[in-house]
Amino acid sequence: MLFNYLRLLLLPFSVIYGMAIILRKKLYDWGVIDSVMFDLPVICVGNLAVGGSGKTPTTEYLVRLLADYKVAILSRGYGRKSKGFIVADSTATAETIGDEPLQYHQKFAGVTVAVCENRVNGIKQLKENHDLIILDDAFQHRAVRAGFNILLFEFRKLGTLQFLLPAGNLRDVFSSRKRAEVLLVTKSPVPLLHVAQQASINELQPNVGQPVLHSYLKYGDLVHLYDNENLPLKSVKDFEIFLLTGIANPAPLIEELEKYSHNIKHEEFPDHYAFKEEDIKKFRSTFLAENKKDKIIITTEKDSKRLKATGFEDLLVDLPVYYLPIEVELFEEDKIIFDELILNYVKSNRRNR
Incomplete structure:
Protein backbone atom coordinates (compact mmCIF):
# COMPACT_ATOMS: atom_id res chain seq x y z
CA MET A 1 0.00 0.00 0.00
CA LEU A 2 2.83 2.38 0.90
CA PHE A 3 4.48 1.60 -2.42
CA ASN A 4 1.28 2.59 -4.27
CA TYR A 5 1.12 5.92 -2.42
CA LEU A 6 4.75 6.61 -3.27
CA ARG A 7 3.97 5.96 -6.91
CA LEU A 8 1.15 8.49 -6.80
CA LEU A 9 3.67 11.09 -5.67
CA LEU A 10 5.48 10.48 -8.95
CA LEU A 11 2.44 11.36 -11.09
CA PRO A 12 3.71 14.90 -11.92
CA PHE A 13 6.86 13.30 -13.37
CA SER A 14 4.67 10.93 -15.39
CA VAL A 15 2.89 13.95 -16.89
CA ILE A 16 6.24 15.45 -17.90
CA TYR A 17 7.37 12.10 -19.32
CA GLY A 18 4.10 11.79 -21.26
CA MET A 19 4.53 15.26 -22.78
CA ALA A 20 8.06 14.33 -23.88
CA ILE A 21 6.81 11.06 -25.42
CA ILE A 22 4.02 12.85 -27.34
CA LEU A 23 6.45 15.49 -28.65
CA ARG A 24 8.91 12.83 -29.79
CA LYS A 25 6.08 10.88 -31.43
CA LYS A 26 4.93 13.98 -33.34
CA LEU A 27 8.45 14.81 -34.51
CA TYR A 28 8.69 11.35 -36.07
CA ASP A 29 5.16 11.54 -37.50
CA TRP A 30 5.90 14.92 -39.11
CA GLY A 31 9.24 13.74 -40.50
CA VAL A 32 11.27 16.21 -38.46
CA ILE A 33 13.29 13.26 -37.13
CA ASP A 34 14.28 10.71 -39.75
CA SER A 35 12.97 7.16 -39.65
CA VAL A 36 14.66 4.60 -41.90
CA MET A 37 12.70 2.04 -43.91
CA PHE A 38 14.55 -0.94 -45.38
CA ASP A 39 14.02 -2.89 -48.59
CA LEU A 40 13.26 -6.19 -46.88
CA PRO A 41 10.52 -7.31 -44.46
CA VAL A 42 11.05 -5.99 -40.94
CA ILE A 43 8.65 -7.29 -38.29
CA CYS A 44 8.62 -5.55 -34.91
CA VAL A 45 7.35 -7.24 -31.75
CA GLY A 46 6.72 -4.76 -28.96
CA ASN A 47 4.47 -3.48 -26.21
CA LEU A 48 3.58 -0.28 -24.39
CA ALA A 49 4.39 -1.47 -20.87
CA VAL A 50 7.65 -2.43 -19.23
CA GLY A 51 8.21 -6.18 -19.60
CA GLY A 52 6.03 -9.18 -18.99
CA SER A 53 3.69 -9.16 -22.01
CA GLY A 54 5.05 -12.23 -23.81
CA LYS A 55 7.40 -10.77 -26.43
CA THR A 56 9.88 -13.66 -26.24
CA PRO A 57 7.43 -16.53 -26.93
CA THR A 58 5.72 -14.38 -29.60
CA THR A 59 9.06 -13.87 -31.34
CA GLU A 60 9.65 -17.63 -31.16
CA TYR A 61 6.20 -18.21 -32.70
CA LEU A 62 7.19 -16.01 -35.64
CA VAL A 63 10.45 -17.92 -36.12
CA ARG A 64 8.56 -21.19 -36.35
CA LEU A 65 5.98 -19.70 -38.70
CA LEU A 66 8.70 -18.31 -40.99
CA ALA A 67 10.91 -21.40 -40.98
CA ASP A 68 11.12 -21.39 -44.80
CA TYR A 69 12.97 -18.06 -44.78
CA LYS A 70 16.43 -16.95 -43.74
CA VAL A 71 15.52 -15.11 -40.54
CA ALA A 72 17.55 -12.79 -38.33
CA ILE A 73 16.43 -11.69 -34.86
CA LEU A 74 17.80 -8.33 -33.77
CA SER A 75 17.57 -7.32 -30.13
CA ARG A 76 19.05 -4.61 -27.96
CA GLY A 77 20.32 -7.37 -25.65
CA TYR A 78 18.93 -5.99 -22.41
CA GLY A 79 21.10 -6.78 -19.38
CA ARG A 80 24.25 -7.68 -21.33
CA LYS A 81 27.62 -6.37 -20.24
CA SER A 82 28.85 -5.74 -23.78
CA LYS A 83 28.19 -2.95 -26.28
CA GLY A 84 27.83 -2.59 -30.02
CA PHE A 85 26.83 -5.06 -32.72
CA ILE A 86 27.39 -8.72 -31.85
CA VAL A 87 26.25 -11.85 -33.70
CA ALA A 88 25.65 -14.79 -31.38
CA ASP A 89 28.01 -17.74 -31.77
CA SER A 90 29.18 -20.74 -29.73
CA THR A 91 30.90 -18.44 -27.24
CA ALA A 92 27.77 -16.38 -26.51
CA THR A 93 26.57 -16.06 -22.93
CA ALA A 94 23.85 -14.11 -21.17
CA GLU A 95 26.54 -11.61 -20.18
CA THR A 96 27.66 -11.00 -23.77
CA ILE A 97 24.31 -10.89 -25.58
CA GLY A 98 21.53 -11.00 -22.94
CA ASP A 99 19.35 -13.86 -21.71
CA GLU A 100 16.57 -13.65 -24.30
CA PRO A 101 18.88 -13.50 -27.37
CA LEU A 102 20.84 -16.42 -25.91
CA GLN A 103 17.59 -18.36 -25.62
CA TYR A 104 16.80 -17.68 -29.30
CA HIS A 105 20.33 -18.65 -30.35
CA GLN A 106 20.32 -21.96 -28.51
CA LYS A 107 16.79 -22.83 -29.60
CA PHE A 108 16.91 -22.10 -33.34
CA ALA A 109 20.02 -23.40 -35.11
CA GLY A 110 19.19 -21.92 -38.51
CA VAL A 111 18.39 -18.41 -37.26
CA THR A 112 20.88 -15.56 -36.93
CA VAL A 113 20.63 -13.79 -33.58
CA ALA A 114 22.30 -10.40 -33.17
CA VAL A 115 22.27 -7.59 -30.63
CA CYS A 116 22.82 -3.89 -31.17
CA GLU A 117 21.64 -0.77 -29.35
CA ASN A 118 21.40 1.02 -32.70
CA ARG A 119 18.79 -0.97 -34.62
CA VAL A 120 19.46 0.92 -37.88
CA ASN A 121 23.11 -0.06 -37.77
CA GLY A 122 22.19 -3.62 -36.82
CA ILE A 123 19.79 -4.03 -39.75
CA LYS A 124 22.37 -2.61 -42.16
CA GLN A 125 24.80 -5.34 -41.14
CA LEU A 126 22.22 -8.14 -41.42
CA LYS A 127 20.04 -7.24 -44.38
CA GLU A 128 22.20 -8.51 -47.26
CA ASN A 129 22.25 -12.11 -46.04
CA HIS A 130 18.70 -12.51 -44.75
CA ASP A 131 15.16 -12.62 -46.12
CA LEU A 132 13.62 -10.81 -43.15
CA ILE A 133 14.44 -9.37 -39.76
CA ILE A 134 12.44 -9.67 -36.55
CA LEU A 135 12.99 -6.78 -34.14
CA ASP A 136 12.56 -7.90 -30.55
CA ASP A 137 11.14 -5.14 -28.32
CA ALA A 138 11.58 -2.20 -30.69
CA PHE A 139 8.16 -0.58 -30.97
CA GLN A 140 9.47 2.61 -29.33
CA HIS A 141 12.62 2.57 -31.50
CA ARG A 142 11.22 4.95 -34.11
CA ALA A 143 14.57 5.37 -35.90
CA VAL A 144 13.53 2.21 -37.79
CA ARG A 145 10.23 2.21 -39.64
CA ALA A 146 9.24 -1.44 -39.41
CA GLY A 147 6.99 -2.74 -42.15
CA PHE A 148 4.83 -4.75 -39.76
CA ASN A 149 4.30 -3.95 -36.07
CA ILE A 150 2.82 -6.47 -33.65
CA LEU A 151 1.84 -4.74 -30.41
CA LEU A 152 1.20 -6.92 -27.36
CA PHE A 153 -1.24 -6.33 -24.51
CA GLU A 154 -1.53 -8.65 -21.52
CA PHE A 155 -5.12 -9.82 -21.09
CA ARG A 156 -5.33 -9.37 -17.33
CA LYS A 157 -4.08 -5.78 -17.49
CA LEU A 158 -6.66 -4.59 -20.01
CA GLY A 159 -9.35 -2.59 -18.28
CA THR A 160 -7.10 -1.64 -15.38
CA LEU A 161 -5.90 1.89 -14.72
CA GLN A 162 -2.29 2.22 -15.85
CA PHE A 163 0.08 5.16 -15.59
CA LEU A 164 3.14 6.22 -17.51
CA LEU A 165 6.59 5.87 -15.97
CA PRO A 166 7.70 6.52 -13.28
CA ALA A 167 4.34 6.36 -11.48
CA GLY A 168 3.26 3.34 -13.53
CA ASN A 169 4.66 0.76 -15.94
CA LEU A 170 3.73 2.33 -19.28
CA ARG A 171 6.67 3.54 -21.35
CA ASP A 172 4.52 4.84 -24.21
CA VAL A 173 1.18 6.60 -24.57
CA PHE A 174 -1.89 4.50 -25.30
CA SER A 175 -2.57 6.32 -28.59
CA SER A 176 0.65 4.83 -30.02
CA ARG A 177 -1.25 1.57 -30.52
CA LYS A 178 -2.68 3.09 -33.70
CA ARG A 179 0.70 2.57 -35.42
CA ALA A 180 0.53 -1.21 -35.13
CA GLU A 181 -0.65 -3.56 -37.88
CA VAL A 182 -1.89 -6.11 -35.31
CA LEU A 183 -2.94 -5.75 -31.68
CA LEU A 184 -2.24 -9.10 -30.01
CA VAL A 185 -3.77 -9.81 -26.60
CA THR A 186 -1.52 -12.26 -24.77
CA LYS A 187 -1.92 -14.68 -21.85
CA SER A 188 -5.65 -14.99 -22.46
CA PRO A 189 -7.65 -17.51 -20.40
CA VAL A 190 -8.59 -20.85 -21.94
CA PRO A 191 -11.37 -21.14 -22.96
CA LEU A 192 -11.84 -17.54 -23.99
CA LEU A 193 -15.44 -16.44 -23.70
CA HIS A 194 -16.86 -14.28 -26.48
CA VAL A 195 -17.80 -11.56 -23.98
CA ALA A 196 -14.16 -11.36 -22.79
CA GLN A 197 -12.92 -11.27 -26.37
CA GLN A 198 -15.28 -8.41 -27.18
CA ALA A 199 -14.24 -6.58 -24.02
CA SER A 200 -10.63 -6.57 -25.26
CA ILE A 201 -11.71 -5.09 -28.58
CA ASN A 202 -13.80 -2.43 -26.85
CA GLU A 203 -10.88 -1.51 -24.59
CA LEU A 204 -8.34 -1.25 -27.42
CA GLN A 205 -10.64 0.62 -29.84
CA PRO A 206 -8.74 -0.48 -32.95
CA ASN A 207 -8.55 1.35 -36.25
CA VAL A 208 -10.67 0.09 -39.12
CA GLY A 209 -8.80 -2.89 -40.51
CA GLN A 210 -6.59 -3.20 -37.42
CA PRO A 211 -7.30 -6.69 -36.03
CA VAL A 212 -7.39 -7.47 -32.32
CA LEU A 213 -6.30 -11.09 -31.93
CA HIS A 214 -5.92 -13.29 -28.87
CA SER A 215 -3.19 -15.71 -27.81
CA TYR A 216 -2.55 -17.90 -24.79
CA LEU A 217 0.43 -19.60 -23.18
CA LYS A 218 1.11 -23.28 -23.71
CA TYR A 219 3.44 -24.95 -21.20
CA GLY A 220 5.78 -27.77 -22.15
CA PRO A 325 9.40 -23.82 -21.42
CA ILE A 326 6.43 -21.89 -22.76
CA GLU A 327 5.04 -21.28 -26.22
CA VAL A 328 2.49 -18.85 -27.57
CA GLU A 329 -0.52 -20.24 -29.39
CA LEU A 330 -3.43 -18.37 -30.93
CA PHE A 331 -7.07 -19.38 -30.84
CA GLU A 332 -8.08 -21.13 -34.05
CA GLU A 333 -9.76 -18.31 -35.98
CA ASP A 334 -7.24 -15.73 -34.78
CA LYS A 335 -4.35 -18.02 -35.73
CA ILE A 336 -5.60 -18.24 -39.32
CA ILE A 337 -5.83 -14.45 -39.56
CA PHE A 338 -2.48 -13.80 -37.85
CA ASP A 339 -0.50 -16.36 -39.86
CA GLU A 340 -1.98 -15.16 -43.14
CA LEU A 341 -1.19 -11.50 -42.36
CA ILE A 342 2.44 -12.30 -41.51
CA LEU A 343 3.05 -14.64 -44.43
CA ASN A 344 1.42 -12.29 -46.94
CA TYR A 345 3.46 -9.35 -45.66
CA VAL A 346 6.73 -11.27 -46.01
CA LYS A 347 5.87 -12.62 -49.47
CA SER A 348 4.79 -9.21 -50.73
CA ASN A 349 7.86 -7.39 -49.46
CA ARG A 350 10.61 -9.93 -49.95
CA ARG A 351 13.33 -8.75 -52.27
CA ASN A 352 15.79 -10.80 -54.28
CA ARG A 353 19.10 -10.94 -52.44
Whole structure:
Protein backbone atom coordinates (compact mmCIF):
# COMPACT_ATOMS: atom_id res chain seq x y z
CA MET A 1 0.00 0.00 0.00
CA LEU A 2 2.83 2.38 0.90
CA PHE A 3 4.48 1.60 -2.42
CA ASN A 4 1.28 2.59 -4.27
CA TYR A 5 1.12 5.92 -2.42
CA LEU A 6 4.75 6.61 -3.27
CA ARG A 7 3.97 5.96 -6.91
CA LEU A 8 1.15 8.49 -6.80
CA LEU A 9 3.67 11.09 -5.67
CA LEU A 10 5.48 10.48 -8.95
CA LEU A 11 2.44 11.36 -11.09
CA PRO A 12 3.71 14.90 -11.92
CA PHE A 13 6.86 13.30 -13.37
CA SER A 14 4.67 10.93 -15.39
CA VAL A 15 2.89 13.95 -16.89
CA ILE A 16 6.24 15.45 -17.90
CA TYR A 17 7.37 12.10 -19.32
CA GLY A 18 4.10 11.79 -21.26
CA MET A 19 4.53 15.26 -22.78
CA ALA A 20 8.06 14.33 -23.88
CA ILE A 21 6.81 11.06 -25.42
CA ILE A 22 4.02 12.85 -27.34
CA LEU A 23 6.45 15.49 -28.65
CA ARG A 24 8.91 12.83 -29.79
CA LYS A 25 6.08 10.88 -31.43
CA LYS A 26 4.93 13.98 -33.34
CA LEU A 27 8.45 14.81 -34.51
CA TYR A 28 8.69 11.35 -36.07
CA ASP A 29 5.16 11.54 -37.50
CA TRP A 30 5.90 14.92 -39.11
CA GLY A 31 9.24 13.74 -40.50
CA VAL A 32 11.27 16.21 -38.46
CA ILE A 33 13.29 13.26 -37.13
CA ASP A 34 14.28 10.71 -39.75
CA SER A 35 12.97 7.16 -39.65
CA VAL A 36 14.66 4.60 -41.90
CA MET A 37 12.70 2.04 -43.91
CA PHE A 38 14.55 -0.94 -45.38
CA ASP A 39 14.02 -2.89 -48.59
CA LEU A 40 13.26 -6.19 -46.88
CA PRO A 41 10.52 -7.31 -44.46
CA VAL A 42 11.05 -5.99 -40.94
CA ILE A 43 8.65 -7.29 -38.29
CA CYS A 44 8.62 -5.55 -34.91
CA VAL A 45 7.35 -7.24 -31.75
CA GLY A 46 6.72 -4.76 -28.96
CA ASN A 47 4.47 -3.48 -26.21
CA LEU A 48 3.58 -0.28 -24.39
CA ALA A 49 4.39 -1.47 -20.87
CA VAL A 50 7.65 -2.43 -19.23
CA GLY A 51 8.21 -6.18 -19.60
CA GLY A 52 6.03 -9.18 -18.99
CA SER A 53 3.69 -9.16 -22.01
CA GLY A 54 5.05 -12.23 -23.81
CA LYS A 55 7.40 -10.77 -26.43
CA THR A 56 9.88 -13.66 -26.24
CA PRO A 57 7.43 -16.53 -26.93
CA THR A 58 5.72 -14.38 -29.60
CA THR A 59 9.06 -13.87 -31.34
CA GLU A 60 9.65 -17.63 -31.16
CA TYR A 61 6.20 -18.21 -32.70
CA LEU A 62 7.19 -16.01 -35.64
CA VAL A 63 10.45 -17.92 -36.12
CA ARG A 64 8.56 -21.19 -36.35
CA LEU A 65 5.98 -19.70 -38.70
CA LEU A 66 8.70 -18.31 -40.99
CA ALA A 67 10.91 -21.40 -40.98
CA ASP A 68 11.12 -21.39 -44.80
CA TYR A 69 12.97 -18.06 -44.78
CA LYS A 70 16.43 -16.95 -43.74
CA VAL A 71 15.52 -15.11 -40.54
CA ALA A 72 17.55 -12.79 -38.33
CA ILE A 73 16.43 -11.69 -34.86
CA LEU A 74 17.80 -8.33 -33.77
CA SER A 75 17.57 -7.32 -30.13
CA ARG A 76 19.05 -4.61 -27.96
CA GLY A 77 20.32 -7.37 -25.65
CA TYR A 78 18.93 -5.99 -22.41
CA GLY A 79 21.10 -6.78 -19.38
CA ARG A 80 24.25 -7.68 -21.33
CA LYS A 81 27.62 -6.37 -20.24
CA SER A 82 28.85 -5.74 -23.78
CA LYS A 83 28.19 -2.95 -26.28
CA GLY A 84 27.83 -2.59 -30.02
CA PHE A 85 26.83 -5.06 -32.72
CA ILE A 86 27.39 -8.72 -31.85
CA VAL A 87 26.25 -11.85 -33.70
CA ALA A 88 25.65 -14.79 -31.38
CA ASP A 89 28.01 -17.74 -31.77
CA SER A 90 29.18 -20.74 -29.73
CA THR A 91 30.90 -18.44 -27.24
CA ALA A 92 27.77 -16.38 -26.51
CA THR A 93 26.57 -16.06 -22.93
CA ALA A 94 23.85 -14.11 -21.17
CA GLU A 95 26.54 -11.61 -20.18
CA THR A 96 27.66 -11.00 -23.77
CA ILE A 97 24.31 -10.89 -25.58
CA GLY A 98 21.53 -11.00 -22.94
CA ASP A 99 19.35 -13.86 -21.71
CA GLU A 100 16.57 -13.65 -24.30
CA PRO A 101 18.88 -13.50 -27.37
CA LEU A 102 20.84 -16.42 -25.91
CA GLN A 103 17.59 -18.36 -25.62
CA TYR A 104 16.80 -17.68 -29.30
CA HIS A 105 20.33 -18.65 -30.35
CA GLN A 106 20.32 -21.96 -28.51
CA LYS A 107 16.79 -22.83 -29.60
CA PHE A 108 16.91 -22.10 -33.34
CA ALA A 109 20.02 -23.40 -35.11
CA GLY A 110 19.19 -21.92 -38.51
CA VAL A 111 18.39 -18.41 -37.26
CA THR A 112 20.88 -15.56 -36.93
CA VAL A 113 20.63 -13.79 -33.58
CA ALA A 114 22.30 -10.40 -33.17
CA VAL A 115 22.27 -7.59 -30.63
CA CYS A 116 22.82 -3.89 -31.17
CA GLU A 117 21.64 -0.77 -29.35
CA ASN A 118 21.40 1.02 -32.70
CA ARG A 119 18.79 -0.97 -34.62
CA VAL A 120 19.46 0.92 -37.88
CA ASN A 121 23.11 -0.06 -37.77
CA GLY A 122 22.19 -3.62 -36.82
CA ILE A 123 19.79 -4.03 -39.75
CA LYS A 124 22.37 -2.61 -42.16
CA GLN A 125 24.80 -5.34 -41.14
CA LEU A 126 22.22 -8.14 -41.42
CA LYS A 127 20.04 -7.24 -44.38
CA GLU A 128 22.20 -8.51 -47.26
CA ASN A 129 22.25 -12.11 -46.04
CA HIS A 130 18.70 -12.51 -44.75
CA ASP A 131 15.16 -12.62 -46.12
CA LEU A 132 13.62 -10.81 -43.15
CA ILE A 133 14.44 -9.37 -39.76
CA ILE A 134 12.44 -9.67 -36.55
CA LEU A 135 12.99 -6.78 -34.14
CA ASP A 136 12.56 -7.90 -30.55
CA ASP A 137 11.14 -5.14 -28.32
CA ALA A 138 11.58 -2.20 -30.69
CA PHE A 139 8.16 -0.58 -30.97
CA GLN A 140 9.47 2.61 -29.33
CA HIS A 141 12.62 2.57 -31.50
CA ARG A 142 11.22 4.95 -34.11
CA ALA A 143 14.57 5.37 -35.90
CA VAL A 144 13.53 2.21 -37.79
CA ARG A 145 10.23 2.21 -39.64
CA ALA A 146 9.24 -1.44 -39.41
CA GLY A 147 6.99 -2.74 -42.15
CA PHE A 148 4.83 -4.75 -39.76
CA ASN A 149 4.30 -3.95 -36.07
CA ILE A 150 2.82 -6.47 -33.65
CA LEU A 151 1.84 -4.74 -30.41
CA LEU A 152 1.20 -6.92 -27.36
CA PHE A 153 -1.24 -6.33 -24.51
CA GLU A 154 -1.53 -8.65 -21.52
CA PHE A 155 -5.12 -9.82 -21.09
CA ARG A 156 -5.33 -9.37 -17.33
CA LYS A 157 -4.08 -5.78 -17.49
CA LEU A 158 -6.66 -4.59 -20.01
CA GLY A 159 -9.35 -2.59 -18.28
CA THR A 160 -7.10 -1.64 -15.38
CA LEU A 161 -5.90 1.89 -14.72
CA GLN A 162 -2.29 2.22 -15.85
CA PHE A 163 0.08 5.16 -15.59
CA LEU A 164 3.14 6.22 -17.51
CA LEU A 165 6.59 5.87 -15.97
CA PRO A 166 7.70 6.52 -13.28
CA ALA A 167 4.34 6.36 -11.48
CA GLY A 168 3.26 3.34 -13.53
CA ASN A 169 4.66 0.76 -15.94
CA LEU A 170 3.73 2.33 -19.28
CA ARG A 171 6.67 3.54 -21.35
CA ASP A 172 4.52 4.84 -24.21
CA VAL A 173 1.18 6.60 -24.57
CA PHE A 174 -1.89 4.50 -25.30
CA SER A 175 -2.57 6.32 -28.59
CA SER A 176 0.65 4.83 -30.02
CA ARG A 177 -1.25 1.57 -30.52
CA LYS A 178 -2.68 3.09 -33.70
CA ARG A 179 0.70 2.57 -35.42
CA ALA A 180 0.53 -1.21 -35.13
CA GLU A 181 -0.65 -3.56 -37.88
CA VAL A 182 -1.89 -6.11 -35.31
CA LEU A 183 -2.94 -5.75 -31.68
CA LEU A 184 -2.24 -9.10 -30.01
CA VAL A 185 -3.77 -9.81 -26.60
CA THR A 186 -1.52 -12.26 -24.77
CA LYS A 187 -1.92 -14.68 -21.85
CA SER A 188 -5.65 -14.99 -22.46
CA PRO A 189 -7.65 -17.51 -20.40
CA VAL A 190 -8.59 -20.85 -21.94
CA PRO A 191 -11.37 -21.14 -22.96
CA LEU A 192 -11.84 -17.54 -23.99
CA LEU A 193 -15.44 -16.44 -23.70
CA HIS A 194 -16.86 -14.28 -26.48
CA VAL A 195 -17.80 -11.56 -23.98
CA ALA A 196 -14.16 -11.36 -22.79
CA GLN A 197 -12.92 -11.27 -26.37
CA GLN A 198 -15.28 -8.41 -27.18
CA ALA A 199 -14.24 -6.58 -24.02
CA SER A 200 -10.63 -6.57 -25.26
CA ILE A 201 -11.71 -5.09 -28.58
CA ASN A 202 -13.80 -2.43 -26.85
CA GLU A 203 -10.88 -1.51 -24.59
CA LEU A 204 -8.34 -1.25 -27.42
CA GLN A 205 -10.64 0.62 -29.84
CA PRO A 206 -8.74 -0.48 -32.95
CA ASN A 207 -8.55 1.35 -36.25
CA VAL A 208 -10.67 0.09 -39.12
CA GLY A 209 -8.80 -2.89 -40.51
CA GLN A 210 -6.59 -3.20 -37.42
CA PRO A 211 -7.30 -6.69 -36.03
CA VAL A 212 -7.39 -7.47 -32.32
CA LEU A 213 -6.30 -11.09 -31.93
CA HIS A 214 -5.92 -13.29 -28.87
CA SER A 215 -3.19 -15.71 -27.81
CA TYR A 216 -2.55 -17.90 -24.79
CA LEU A 217 0.43 -19.60 -23.18
CA LYS A 218 1.11 -23.28 -23.71
CA TYR A 219 3.44 -24.95 -21.20
CA GLY A 220 5.78 -27.77 -22.15
CA ASP A 221 7.51 -30.46 -20.10
CA LEU A 222 10.00 -29.52 -17.42
CA VAL A 223 13.60 -29.67 -18.67
CA HIS A 224 16.58 -30.36 -16.40
CA LEU A 225 19.02 -27.46 -16.22
CA TYR A 226 22.05 -29.57 -17.11
CA ASP A 227 21.20 -32.95 -18.63
CA ASN A 228 18.05 -32.03 -20.65
CA GLU A 229 15.99 -34.73 -18.93
CA ASN A 230 12.27 -34.09 -19.43
CA LEU A 231 9.55 -34.38 -16.79
CA PRO A 232 5.81 -33.90 -17.46
CA LEU A 233 4.30 -31.29 -15.17
CA LYS A 234 1.80 -33.82 -13.82
CA SER A 235 4.72 -35.82 -12.38
CA VAL A 236 5.34 -33.08 -9.76
CA LYS A 237 1.80 -33.19 -8.44
CA ASP A 238 1.78 -32.41 -4.70
CA PHE A 239 5.54 -31.79 -4.70
CA GLU A 240 7.00 -28.91 -2.73
CA ILE A 241 8.02 -26.48 -5.47
CA PHE A 242 10.85 -24.04 -4.94
CA LEU A 243 10.30 -21.43 -7.64
CA LEU A 244 13.17 -19.15 -8.67
CA THR A 245 12.37 -16.29 -11.05
CA GLY A 246 13.89 -13.09 -12.37
CA ILE A 247 11.16 -12.09 -14.81
CA ALA A 248 8.76 -9.15 -15.02
CA ASN A 249 5.53 -11.05 -14.38
CA PRO A 250 5.64 -14.51 -12.77
CA ALA A 251 1.89 -14.56 -11.98
CA PRO A 252 0.82 -16.74 -14.98
CA LEU A 253 3.59 -19.23 -14.20
CA ILE A 254 2.48 -19.46 -10.57
CA GLU A 255 -1.13 -20.01 -11.68
CA GLU A 256 0.00 -22.90 -13.88
CA LEU A 257 2.08 -24.52 -11.13
CA GLU A 258 -0.80 -24.18 -8.65
CA LYS A 259 -2.73 -26.66 -10.80
CA TYR A 260 -0.28 -29.29 -9.56
CA SER A 261 0.82 -28.10 -6.12
CA HIS A 262 -0.36 -25.66 -3.48
CA ASN A 263 3.00 -25.77 -1.75
CA ILE A 264 5.08 -23.23 -3.69
CA LYS A 265 7.93 -21.26 -2.17
CA HIS A 266 8.76 -18.40 -4.50
CA GLU A 267 12.12 -16.59 -4.53
CA GLU A 268 11.42 -13.59 -6.75
CA PHE A 269 14.00 -11.26 -8.29
CA PRO A 270 13.59 -8.31 -10.73
CA ASP A 271 13.40 -8.85 -14.49
CA HIS A 272 16.78 -9.77 -16.08
CA TYR A 273 18.33 -9.98 -12.62
CA ALA A 274 22.00 -11.00 -12.61
CA PHE A 275 22.02 -13.76 -10.01
CA LYS A 276 24.84 -13.57 -7.48
CA GLU A 277 26.64 -16.42 -5.79
CA GLU A 278 25.20 -15.50 -2.40
CA ASP A 279 21.65 -15.60 -3.87
CA ILE A 280 22.16 -19.16 -5.10
CA LYS A 281 23.88 -20.28 -1.89
CA LYS A 282 20.96 -18.97 0.17
CA PHE A 283 18.43 -20.58 -2.17
CA ARG A 284 20.32 -23.90 -2.04
CA SER A 285 20.39 -23.83 1.77
CA THR A 286 16.64 -23.17 1.93
CA PHE A 287 15.97 -26.08 -0.43
CA LEU A 288 18.22 -28.52 1.44
CA ALA A 289 16.70 -27.53 4.79
CA GLU A 290 13.27 -28.77 3.67
CA ASN A 291 12.75 -32.35 4.85
CA LYS A 292 9.96 -33.26 2.45
CA LYS A 293 11.01 -36.07 0.12
CA ASP A 294 9.12 -34.88 -2.96
CA LYS A 295 10.56 -31.49 -3.75
CA ILE A 296 11.82 -29.77 -6.88
CA ILE A 297 13.34 -26.48 -8.05
CA ILE A 298 11.62 -24.83 -11.01
CA THR A 299 12.73 -21.75 -12.91
CA THR A 300 11.89 -20.14 -16.26
CA GLU A 301 13.66 -20.83 -19.53
CA LYS A 302 14.94 -17.25 -19.62
CA ASP A 303 16.30 -17.48 -16.07
CA SER A 304 17.96 -20.80 -16.90
CA LYS A 305 20.27 -19.01 -19.34
CA ARG A 306 21.62 -16.77 -16.59
CA LEU A 307 21.86 -19.62 -14.10
CA LYS A 308 23.95 -21.69 -16.52
CA ALA A 309 26.05 -18.80 -17.76
CA THR A 310 27.32 -17.41 -14.50
CA GLY A 311 29.22 -20.39 -13.07
CA PHE A 312 26.72 -21.77 -10.56
CA GLU A 313 27.08 -25.40 -11.64
CA ASP A 314 28.87 -26.52 -8.47
CA LEU A 315 25.97 -25.17 -6.39
CA LEU A 316 23.14 -26.53 -8.54
CA VAL A 317 24.31 -29.64 -10.41
CA ASP A 318 23.39 -32.05 -7.58
CA LEU A 319 19.91 -30.54 -7.16
CA PRO A 320 16.69 -31.28 -9.09
CA VAL A 321 16.65 -27.96 -11.01
CA TYR A 322 14.29 -27.73 -13.99
CA TYR A 323 13.04 -24.95 -16.23
CA LEU A 324 9.56 -24.76 -17.72
CA PRO A 325 9.40 -23.82 -21.42
CA ILE A 326 6.43 -21.89 -22.76
CA GLU A 327 5.04 -21.28 -26.22
CA VAL A 328 2.49 -18.85 -27.57
CA GLU A 329 -0.52 -20.24 -29.39
CA LEU A 330 -3.43 -18.37 -30.93
CA PHE A 331 -7.07 -19.38 -30.84
CA GLU A 332 -8.08 -21.13 -34.05
CA GLU A 333 -9.76 -18.31 -35.98
CA ASP A 334 -7.24 -15.73 -34.78
CA LYS A 335 -4.35 -18.02 -35.73
CA ILE A 336 -5.60 -18.24 -39.32
CA ILE A 337 -5.83 -14.45 -39.56
CA PHE A 338 -2.48 -13.80 -37.85
CA ASP A 339 -0.50 -16.36 -39.86
CA GLU A 340 -1.98 -15.16 -43.14
CA LEU A 341 -1.19 -11.50 -42.36
CA ILE A 342 2.44 -12.30 -41.51
CA LEU A 343 3.05 -14.64 -44.43
CA ASN A 344 1.42 -12.29 -46.94
CA TYR A 345 3.46 -9.35 -45.66
CA VAL A 346 6.73 -11.27 -46.01
CA LYS A 347 5.87 -12.62 -49.47
CA SER A 348 4.79 -9.21 -50.73
CA ASN A 349 7.86 -7.39 -49.46
CA ARG A 350 10.61 -9.93 -49.95
CA ARG A 351 13.33 -8.75 -52.27
CA ASN A 352 15.79 -10.80 -54.28
CA ARG A 353 19.10 -10.94 -52.44
